Amino acid sequence: MIATMTATCLATNYALIGIPNVKLMDFLVFASGFLFGARAGALVGVLTWSIYGLLNPYGFNLPIYVATATSETIYGLAGGLLRRSGALSSRDGLPWSVYKMGALGFSLTAIYDLLTNLAFALSFGVPILLALATGAFLALVHELTNAAIFAACAPVLMRLPGLLGLSPAQFPSEGGGEHGGEGKVGVD
Amino acid sequence: MVVRGRWAWISLGLACWAIAASIAACYLWYTSEVYRGLYERALGQLEALTVAVDILIDYGNGTKVWFNGTRVSAGFTVFDATCLVADVDYIPYSGPEWVGYPNNTAYLVTAINGVCNNETHAWFWWFWDASAHAWVFAPYGANHVNATVVDGGIYAWTFRSFTTWPPPPP
Numbered sequence: 001m002i003a004t005m006t007a008t009c010l011a012t013n014y015a016l017i018g019i020p021n022v023k024l025m026d027f028l029v030f031a032s033g034f035l036f037g038a039r040a041g042a043l044v045g046v047l048t049w050s051i052y053g054l055l056n057p058y059g060f061n062l063p064i065y066v067a068t069a070t071s072e073t074i075y076g077l078a079g080g081l082l083r084r085s086g087a088l089s090s091r092d093g094l095p096w097s098v099y100k101m102g103a104l105g106f107s108l109t110a111i112y113d114l115l116t117n118l119a120f121a122l123s124f125g126v127p128i129l130l131a132l133a134t135g136a137f138l139a140l141v142h143e144l145t146n147a148a149i150f151a152a153c154a155p156v157l158m159r160l161p162g163l164l165g166l167s168p169a170q171f172p173s174e175g176g177g178e179h180g181g182e183g184k185v186g187v188d
Numbered sequence: 189m190v191v192r193g194r195w196a197w198i199s200l201g202l203a204c205w206a207i208a209a210s211i212a213a214c215y216l217w218y219t220s221e222v223y224r225g226l227y228e229r230a231l232g233q234l235e236a237l238t239v240a241v242d243i244l245i246d247y248g249n250g251t252k253v254w255f256n257g258t259r260v261s262a263g264f265t266v267f268d269a270t271c272l273v274a275d276v277d278y279i280p281y282s283g284p285e286w287v288g289y290p291n292n293t294a295y296l297v298t299a300i301n302g303v304c305n306n307e308t309h310a311w312f313w314w315f316w317d318a319s320a321h322a323w324v325f326a327p328y329g330a331n332h333v334n335a336t337v338v339d340g341g342i343y344a345w346t347f348r349s350f351t352t353w354p355p356p357p358p
Binding site for chain 2: 087096099100102103104106107110132133134136137139140143144147
């Protein structure tokens with residue numbers, strides 16, 4: 001599953017190479033975490049970046065490479081945590097779930113962009129505020145498109161555990177029911 | 189618990205909005221700074237090649253229009269500078285007697301912005317003598333070599349009767 005999701009991330013990344021900062025990868029990493037656990041999601045993120053960062057037409061830079069590979073894991077970790085918390089369930093209704101996923105996609109991407117911009121500033125000796133200002137436009141594009149992708153894919157993501165035969169708050173590797181039943185947990 | 193969770197998500201949405209607005213503001217600020225830098229550099233280059241002058245057009249009926257800080261090419265005459273800020277009609281006079289004029293051709297200004305010379309009134313030009321603090325009636329045409337504008341120069345056109353001579357200043 002990790003290899004399959006990593007390959008999917010890479011395929012979509014290279015397919016969208018001409019559109020900077022618009023990628024399906026972030027959602028796919030998040031979905032990996034959501035479906036198969038935070039550890040699996042984080043691994044998909046790291047593995048994707050370990051290949052995509054190395055074989056990238058925009059060039060290679062070691063500090064950026066490390067920063068992006070590390071930061072990408074937040075999507076997988078967040079996906080796993082969201083599933084475990086049961087905060088995304090069909091009980092909420094579609095509009096509320098779409099809203100939640102959009103907000104989550106935006107905020108996770110904002111954290112990712114902040115971390116990678118900090119890495120860029122530190123590795124090239126650029127003042128941090130200047131790095132944030134110069135990257136503001138691309139960051140905004142990244143965050144808004146990710147919010148849209150996350151929101152648009154919310155209905156699919158909510159149904160996928162059922163289609164894959166997974167219980168809503170249980171990951172494949174974790175055996176049955178140790179985290180409680182459907183829609184449990186008091187977050188929502 | 190449900191209510192608290194709902195408010196947490198609403199807060200997250202508002203935080204996203206705040207972040208997006210901050211980033212957009214940051215981007216606009218950065219873009220404005222970039223363009224400000226480009227503008228100032230261009231202005232610096234322009235200042236090396238141009239002079240700034242003030243031009244007054246006095247229509248004689250109480251209407252006076254100032255064109256302050258008008259930037260014109262170095263070497264422009266008062267006539268050239270006036271053509272930049274107003275619609276000017278003129279009649280050229282050529283001949284060897286017109287010494288000091290480009291190609292021995294002097295221009296008689298016959299109208300500015302549609303106000304034409306007539307049997308009693310005509311357009312006259314003046315320059316401000318900063319040391320004397322007075323307007324000086326120009327003894328030559330507006331395209332004469334001596335009418336070349338200088339940086340910070342103040343020039344005026346007046347539509348005056350020529351029944352009294354010299355005509356009154358602006």
